[in-house]
Amino acid sequence: MDVVAHTRIVATARRLAAGHGRARDGWGRAMTAAYDWLAVDWSHRRLRAWAMADGEVVDTRETPWGMTRLAGPPAFATAFAALVEDWTPARRPAAVVVCGMAGAREGWHPAAYAAHDGDLRELPRAAVRVPDGAAGFDIRILPGLRQAEPPDVMRGEETRLLGLVADTPDAGGVVVLPGMHGKWVQLARGRVARFRTAMTGEVFAAVAEHTLLRHTLGDNGDDEWDAGDFAAAVAEGRDAPAALLRRAFGLRAEAILNGLAPDLARARLSGWLTGLEIADALAQFGEPRRVTLVGEPPQVERYAAALAVFGVASDRRDGGALARAGLIRAHRRLFGGARP
Amino acid sequence: MDVVAHTRIVATARRLAAGHGRARDGWGRAMTAAYDWLAVDWSHRRLRAWAMADGEVVDTRETPWGMTRLAGPPAFATAFAALVEDWTPARRPAAVVVCGMAGAREGWHPAAYAAHDGDLRELPRAAVRVPDGAAGFDIRILPGLRQAEPPDVMRGEETRLLGLVADTPDAGGVVVLPGMHGKWVQLARGRVARFRTAMTGEVFAAVAEHTLLRHTLGDNGDDEWDAGDFAAAVAEGRDAPAALLRRAFGLRAEAILNGLAPDLARARLSGWLTGLEIADALAQFGEPRRVTLVGEPPQVERYAAALAVFGVASDRRDGGALARAGLIRAHRRLFGGARP
Numbered sequence: 001m002d003v004v005a006h007t008r009i010v011a012t013a014r015r016l017a018a019g020h021g022r023a024r025d026g027w028g029r030a031m032t033a034a035y036d037w038l039a040v041d042w043s044h045r046r047l048r049a050w051a052m053a054d055g056e057v058v059d060t061r062e063t064p065w066g067m068t069r070l071a072g073p074p075a076f077a078t079a080f081a082a083l084v085e086d087w088t089p090a091r092r093p094a095a096v097v098v099c100g101m102a103g104a105r106e107g108w109h110p111a112a113y114a115a116h117d118g119d120l121r122e123l124p125r126a127a128v129r130v131p132d133g134a135a136g137f138d139i140r141i142l143p144g145l146r147q148a149e150p151p152d153v154m155r156g157e158e159t160r161l162l163g164l165v166a167d168t169p170d171a172g173g174v175v176v177l178p179g180m181h182g183k184w185v186q187l188a189r190g191r192v193a194r195f196r197t198a199m200t201g202e203v204f205a206a207v208a209e210h211t212l213l214r215h216t217l218g219d220n221g222d223d224e225w226d227a228g229d230f231a232a233a234v235a236e237g238r239d240a241p242a243a244l245l246r247r248a249f250g251l252r253a254e255a256i257l258n259g260l261a262p263d264l265a266r267a268r269l270s271g272w273l274t275g276l277e278i279a280d281a282l283a284q285f286g287e288p289r290r291v292t293l294v295g296e297p298p299q300v301e302r303y304a305a306a307l308a309v310f311g312v313a314s315d316r317r318d319g320g321a322l323a324r325a326g327l328i329r330a331h332r333r334l335f336g337g338a339r340p
Numbered sequence: 341m342d343v344v345a346h347t348r349i350v351a352t353a354r355r356l357a358a359g360h361g362r363a364r365d366g367w368g369r370a371m372t373a374a375y376d377w378l379a380v381d382w383s384h385r386r387l388r389a390w391a392m393a394d395g396e397v398v399d400t401r402e403t404p405w406g407m408t409r410l411a412g413p414p415a416f417a418t419a420f421a422a423l424v425e426d427w428t429p430a431r432r433p434a435a436v437v438v439c440g441m442a443g444a445r446e447g448w449h450p451a452a453y454a455a456h457d458g459d460l461r462e463l464p465r466a467a468v469r470v471p472d473g474a475a476g477f478d479i480r481i482l483p484g485l486r487q488a489e490p491p492d493v494m495r496g497e498e499t500r501l502l503g504l505v506a507d508t509p510d511a512g513g514v515v516v517l518p519g520m521h522g523k524w525v526q527l528a529r530g531r532v533a534r535f536r537t538a539m540t541g542e543v544f545a546a547v548a549e550h551t552l553l554r555h556t557l558g559d560n561g562d563d564e565w566d567a568g569d570f571a572a573a574v575a576e577g578r579d580a581p582a583a584l585l586r587r588a589f590g591l592r593a594e595a596i597l598n599g600l601a602p603d604l605a606r607a608r609l610s611g612w613l614t615g616l617e618i619a620d621a622l623a624q625f626g627e628p629r630r631v632t633l634v635g636e637p638p639q640v641e642r643y644a645a646a647l648a649v650f651g652v653a654s655d656r657r658d659g660g661a662l663a664r665a666g667l668i669r670a671h672r673r674l675f676g677g678a679r680p
Binding site for chain 2: 147182198203205210212213215240258280
């Protein structure tokens with residue numbers, strides 16, 4: 001990593017700590033209790049950490065330093081150092097359990113994929129220790145899952161699934177984890193029987209930000225749109241998936257000719273893509289009538305509404321809580337209890 | 341436009357003129373004959389000009405200064421000035437007839453869209469003169485076409501269609517102009533009866549360059565792939581269009597797990613998208629069995645092969661030649677003959 005990137009990460013961390021910026025929660029809040037260990041969820045879009053003591057969350061932090069903004073191991077190390085800079089562990093070395101993109105080939109330290117159909121509760125055994133990760137820390141990265149046929153991979157979702165199984169041992173059926181790379185998982189007896197990934201969120205972002213539609217869709221990170229518009233587009237995507245590329249250009253034309261509102265354009269593009277994903281995935285998984293939906297607001301509400309367009313009911317589970325539960329389970333397995 | 345952009349455009353033009361860079365043809369070749377007027381095709385990806393004298397092309401130039409690389413009117417003016425810097429007109433002011441994105445809202449000077457169903461041969465009457473376009477030039481920009489229902493627009497393709505009609509007065513049926521924004525046109529008695537646009541090329545570029553697939557697809561501007569792989573993917577796109585987002589992620593997974601070759605990955609993604617476009621467009625246009633295909637190699641060969649997957653025959657016409665023919669027709673209409 002070059003010096004500029006390093007400086008930028010540290011400066012952002014300090015600004016967040018001073019109480020400015022997007023991810024203000026947790027930053028700048030004085031720690032009252034020292035932590036025993038850290039649970040870390042490192043995704044494409046963000047880096048989130050929970051400080052744990054005596055089995056309880058004593059603090060949380062979140063930064064925008066997801067994998068898409070980090071180039072190579074030194075950037076990950078710097079982002080981690082900035083994250084923990086003013087956080088006090090109860091002892092050194094402090095245990096850290098990480099899931100997600102930190103274990104990718106382009107991440108912090110490679111954690112090879114485990115076979116998808118192993119017992120999820122045994123997954124922590126394949127965790128990898130980061131050599132020279134950060135002074136005073138014992139950092140373990142959990143592996144992702146790989147499926148040979150059809151070829152597919154996941155990183156991060158397996159820890160939510162572990163959390164789900166740890167929390168609800170008889171969890172089964174189809175589990176949906178929407179996102180940049182949406183995962184559809186057949187869960188049975190604590191194992192991933194099979195899974196499929198759809199690039200829905202990432203294709204939306206690429207089209208919204210890197211085509212002429214950027215003039216049409218505006219820049220609304222909150223995606224506050226009308227639920228009815230979105231649901232109508234989901235149905236359109238389901239009914240005529242091949243029309244996607246024509247409909248996408250139609251947004252631009254309608255904006256030029258009729259002043260189409262950016263929020264409506266975003267609702268439609270998102271709805272069409274989501275309609276394609278769900279239509280295909282339901283066929284892949286034998287048309288289930290009920291699924292477990294893992295995610296966080298507002299995305300999880302939107303997916304529940306989109307599934308309802310297909311007549312599919314959903315039981316919602318909080319993605320962050322399940323990630324934390326999976327990391328706690330892994331910590332117990334790796335470090336033998338609440339204290340390392 | 342800021343100074344950096346200006347300097348960059350001029351520097352590129354000079355480098356091209358010195359015989360280096362991609363668009364070497366035409367640049368650096370000493371002009372022997374002064375030109376009467378310039379025919380200019382300004383697309384998203386490039387700026388192409390033909391120098392005309394006595395009804396013949398006496399020189400051609402091409403630069404990568406398409407609209408996607410230019411921000412606002414001053415950038416267009418600078419790119420034009422760099423294009424003509426060392427080119428000698430027979431007289432001042434020299435006539436220039438332009439089609440394409442120069443007339444867009446974000447272009448050089450707005451040329452309002454004309455109604456799509458007017459006589460194409462009358463289109464030049466709606467050309468717009470660029471005020472203070474460039475000293476010593478009389479620059480006219482041709483309008484694009486708009487369709488109210490469903491909302492759609494085109495810029496540049498209408499001039500190819502004018503060239504087609506000027507060249508072949510009884511041209512009719514479905515005309516396909518593939519590209520960044522692929523156009524499907526119902527042509528009848530020298531008019532565009534209706535048209536549809538698919539964002540195929542631009543979505544391919546956005547996904548290939550701005551998602552994690554950039555690691556998988558490599559950076560092969562020539563797109564040299566196996567014709568059989570491409571045709572198989574076109575059929576897959578036709579048969580299961582909703583699978584697009586799953587298949588796209590599958591490329592990444594197959595690259596990680598099995599070392600999928602970048603060329604094969606590109607052939608598949610392009611084939612799937614093309615399959616969606618053609619399946620949808622054929623349904624929109626009443627399943628024609630034969631179309632006129634307007635484009636340039638190698639894209640036009642690929643589209644002919646993709647159409648063949650659907651059992652559709654195609655008569656190929658060269659897009660550059662038709663654009664030039666349309667501009668010549670417009671010049672005659674605007675300036676009353678070979679000389680202004």
